[in-house]
Amino acid sequence: MRIHLGAAPGVGKTYAMLQEGRRLCEQGADVVIGLVEPHGRRLTAALAEGLETIPRHTLVHRGTAFTELDLDAVLARHPQVALVDELAHTNVPGSRNTKRWQDVEELLDAGIDVVTTLNIQHLESLNDVVRQITGVVQHETLPDEVARRADEIELVDLLPETLRRRLVHGDVYPPDRVEGALTHYFRLGNLTALRELALLWLADRVEEGLQRYRAEHGITAPWETRERIMVGLTGGPEGETLIRRAARITARTPGSELLALHIVPGDGLTLPAPGALAGQRALVESLGGSYHQTTGEDIPEALLRFAEAENVTQIVLGASRRGRFSLLLRAGVGRRTIHGSGPIDVHIVTHEQAAGAASPRLPRPPRGTGPARLWSAMAGAAVLLPLLTLVLIAVRDRVGLPGALMSYLLAVVVAAFVGGTYPALATAVAAGLLADFYFTAPLHSLKVTRPVDIVALAVFLTAAWLVGAAAGAAARRTRQALRATSEARALSRLAVAIARGQDLPALLEQVRENFALTSLSLLQREPGHTAEPRWYVVASTGERPPERPYEGDLEAPIDDDLTLAARGHGLSGDDQRILAACAAQIGIAHTQGRLTRHAAETDTLAAAEHTRASLLLTASHDLRAPLRAAEEALVRLRPTSDGETRGIATARSAVRRATQLLTDLDDLSRLHAGALDLYLRPVDLDEALTAALDDLGTGGHTLVLRLPEQPPYVLADAALLTRVLTALAADALRHSPPGAPPTLTAEARPGHLTIRITDGIDPDTERDGSRADARPDSLPLRLSRDLGEAMGGTLDHTTTGGAFSVTLTLPTAAHRIAPSPAGP
Template sequence: MARGRLRIHLGAAPGVGKTYAMLQEGQRLRGQGADVVIGLVEPHGRRLTAALAEGLETVPRHTLVHRGTAFTEMDLDAVLARRPQVALVDELAHTNVPGSRNTKRWQDVDALLDAGIDVVTTLNIQHLESLNDVVRQITGVTQHETLPDEVARRADQIELVDLLPETLRRRLVHGDVYPQDRVEGALTHYFRLGNLTALRELALLWLADRVEEGLQRYRAEHGITAPWETRERIMVGLTGGPEGETLIRRAARITTRTPGSELLALHVVPGNGLAQPNRLGVLARQRALVESLGGSYHQTVGEDVPEALLRFAEDENVTQIVLGASRRGRFSLLLRAGVGQRTIHRSGPIDVHIVTHEQAAKGPSLRLPQPARGTGPARLWSALAGAAGLLPLLTLVLIALRDRMGLPGALVIYMLAVVLTALVGGVLPALVTAVAAGLLADYYFTQPLRSLDVVHTIDVVALAVFLAAAWLVGTASGAAARRTGQARRATSEARVLSRLAAAMMRGQDLPALLEQVRENFSLTSVSLLERGPGPVREPEHAPEPEHAREPRWYVVASTGERPPERPHQGDVEVPIGDHLTLAAYGHGLSGDDQRILSACATQIGIAHTHGALTRHAAETDTLAAAERTRASLLLTASHDLRAPLRSAEDALVRLRDLRPTGPSREASRLLAAARSAVRRAAQLVTDLDDLSRLHAGALDLYLRPVDLDEALTAALDDLGTSGRTIALHLPEQLPYVIADAALLTRVLTALGADALRHSTPDTPPALTAEARPERLTVRITDGTTSEPNGSRADTLPLRLSRDLTEAMGGTLDHTTGPRAFAVTLTFPTHRPGR
């Protein structure tokens, strides 16, 4: 039975219309003749959603009792017994009531898919397990119902149900998402404009990665290795030579002229892993230049440079390659084509740009041939040296026994030398030894002696058979030795990785892990380096070209004597992601050793990231606990101070009325000042209380269309006679603003009182209102500033006004001039009758 197909309607937040889109899809499939049933739909009291479900068959839910309360869940057995073609199941990440057949609803959906039933479902981006901590940082809410990413990635189709954050907030205000009693809290907390924008970006980025994965999977399933130009990816090949900077800038210009393209730089380390030390610093500067131009730097190990370049290009779907003209001379190029020409011949549909530079054709005219693959230089020269010593010794012994053994016996003994040479050095030394042994046998053991001439045909045949047999035996012996070495290396690599993984599972710290790596590869010292945010500044008297700036590096952990403090200082450098690098002092590593070191470095990078996340979570919990404690103390203090302040004001009133003839003029002035101070202290306590309740989410908001004229009138009445001195500049008609009427009045009163307190009688405050498209701005300006710049913005009235304004969906900004301080309020507008 074929497995059913899964389609997910993905949304950035509740209320974007996922359930509505799912029901629309169900109605469309039903109209095409498909057998569609509703397994479970949660309309959440939304009238339009419930109406769209009409006409679709609904499988009755089954009831479960948990802790004395009855709950309803999807009846999985009933849906399986009904066996429709398509089942609509809402809220994929939902946790079932205890006692259900499965713990999670996605497990119920899996059972339907296994039964061959197609499922259409819904999911919010915040329920994905990999994004749970990111969503908590954005919204401050921990999602307890999560879904493994793998479940969502297995879906056959994922459709994003997108809605602008402003549109979603308007739906909330109109009561299309939540009941009216929940709208105010939702707008000021989870559904803040910044939260919705961040969640929408998360959904788009996650879905973009899913599209990229689908493209790569399709290419792999259909055996497509040629790049598809879905977007341009320009790769520049770096050798570590001085021409690299020219190539990087040329590739960057190509990238700039192609919008949406990506720049990559690749350095191919020789297969023996022996990078030239004088090139490490050059590569470090070139890497910094690539990253400063917005590109990414990569490194790989390969015997054949063109093959390594094209393999990386195919893996990364590169569309263009930029290479430098060869630095080799003409005679050397006649013997073997350069890297650029060989890359062009194998590149297929990938464009290859050959860029000229000052270093072109300035290299050595002739190079010694490289040793055969699979054999290091030490083994090759050791095998040749051993053959050079062994063949003369065998020849002396065979000459002494020539009368007893003859040519056949000598060839058998020489064959033993060929086999030994092949086991040590591989095929190339074996062939050299075979030719040398054949010449020695011809010279000393065939007629005429001490001559390379051969008289008897049988001797010619024997020598020819010997050379052929020696070639075959040498090839087989070299291959067997190579396979044996590879098996031993694989065993060693597995042992190294397993030891490191076991150490990570035991929770060892980073220095202990680095020490294990140092011992495994016999290195002198090892450092884990993390790149900082800024470049290292050169001395002022020294020139500072752009490519000479290096990023700042910090030592995260190290082991050994005098560990490197920067990547290019070490003999070995292994990048880990964009900000981490493993650097080490010690002997040069082979290509295989560098590859296994890269795997170890990746594990160490994972351990470092996991530790950082753990520490961050602990610090966040500590800060959250401290914030809760502070808020609790503020609430307690405000409640405790209210009664004493009220008693102090009552005492001042009684003191004023104590004398029958009334207090003197000076006493009246002092009593009035005391009462004003007590009232201000009481207002500060109230402001602290409201600020704490606002941050704790306990302040009730009722957002509705509010007439600004009414709010201004109430604010001026609260300010008393002093409020009449404020100059008003208002247009004849003002649109309604979306706000809480009481809180808006309070904000205007607080800002007006603050402006009056900092103004002089000659320069009274001014209030100006201006209607703009979809918003209204109110500007309150006072005539002078009596405090240093920036200090007024940190006062309690302005902080409370800003937080209250943002809670209502508006903004509050301030500007400070030479002799003026202005506060600007912005609110969304709502015209009556719209």
């Protein structure tokens, strides 16, 4: 795949793609045009002439015909090269794939080379940046990983001033769109920023290729193609001094990059002051650098390993804060880093907290044991015991057996301190044998004759065993405490980041650096795909993040539809457990973010609804007075002919209907605002229908009623039920033809009563579809539906042939109220 990348529309990407197609065709390649979008540009359309073009596939969506790439036709033709324009395009619903880049991937999988085009604003990682620059939201986006997989990416570059001249000459847009484009999207500042984004993204792509080449060829020495200055941070007060010094070095080297690295010790105990690293990280990012964090047992080794991986050319470290006596026992981080840095320059920067202010102290004792410490203790004992024996033999007459045993006990304590229980016991046994052989009578024999010597050796072995057991238990507890502290530290850092509202990519980057993983992705399953799950990337970080769970080396499921997939080395059981805990926290953060966005959208909709209700209420109040005045004026008119009488009657009917519409709007707004009072009680349907017929006037006499002899009482508000029946009957009367009255049918069913109102249109006749679709959205029906639901009922509508019917269902009272004896 070859991508022609542009900073903005109109730079000539499609033209360059067609030129490439012609060049390949002249060299004998089989080239076809799969899809080209000339956008009315004459030169582009002329360049496409002469190249074989695959006819497009036509799709109809919502009554409109669209054309898309005919993927099956291109696959059947199977050329060597296919030209496919606009890689980030979204296909019309009904196409095989949702995105055009998915069509391109099918072509590539079939062995067809593809030449395509892409604008920088369509890259997913730059979508927010482009929106901030241009103010335009790009709905068509392309995952960066798809673009990175391209074999070749060529930047089609054009100066912003030249592109604006092309717009003025009409080479990009029609004349009626030029002025708007120049004053909005194609402003000079916008184009300059987009061009810089394209150049920087492409430079990073070149850098990725360089890093891949170095990794494939095992090259670890830095190549100074680009200066990278890395500053090592401990979280101490000298951090700001080092960052500013490294920033000044970076500023004096054009094109250089600033990196900051903090190494968390594997034991998790050496931690900076709370908030110190957060402030230093903010300072690094404000100076244009990037902050990184990793774990490591040996600080210099971890520094150099990161430097080699990132092709760092210079390292900035602070002068050691340790005293001279401590440095004599062990070299500082700076000296050991210089010793192993090779061609990487190391700058040691002095600061106020450098050595001299602090009091001398001994090196920190070892933390915990392990295989390396066990064998180190055994080897140390094998060397120390013979040397100690030679010394004791020289002064045997003066120290005797008690002095020798005390000296050997010191060796046992050292072995226990370094290696734990088993080296201490082995050292004790060996020391006991040496004491017996060289310091108990008879000498040079393991035979013991004096009881006091037997007691001394027994006490010595017992003491050595107790010391070794205590040291082993202490070492185990130390390891457990260190592990627990490290786990708590990792989880607390993640929890603090979530509480501060950091976005998902930053949280994933923190987890990735904590576990030294290559890449990390938060994946979510698309709903509705149970047989063959489809996943999409919610957020990712690192190089080549997995896009499906099985593509990663590690997986930490969060729930049935959310999982964390990672690439990198294998983790221990404890690390996998902590990764699962981190995944759970990230899942909570993702859910919280989604709920926050939903709440914000809900607030926006609520505000819009409130504004709409306020406008409707204001309009209702303002229109009532003119309508009242119009009705009074119509009443005072004295018609002189039958035609004028009918006209005045029609006008008065229209005014009354408009007044009723305003009343309905007012009631609907009050109902949605919760300000409409409801009084639910058993209501007699006969009484409600009588009141509705009175409201309908003479027109209601044509309504056909089909009622049971004794309909049950319904639980409703009497006044509102009358309103609903009046509105539904009036709507049916308006839509029924003359001589075909609507029908109202009531039917009692267990627990509820259904009232169906059907207009008088013959069901076998054809009906205007547009009018049928408009009926459910009319104001009377909407008001009736909302009022019916407020009273605990439902309102549904059906269309049978040409007839439209509305069914109102209301709950019934438990018992029918008997009529009064004095009643009719």
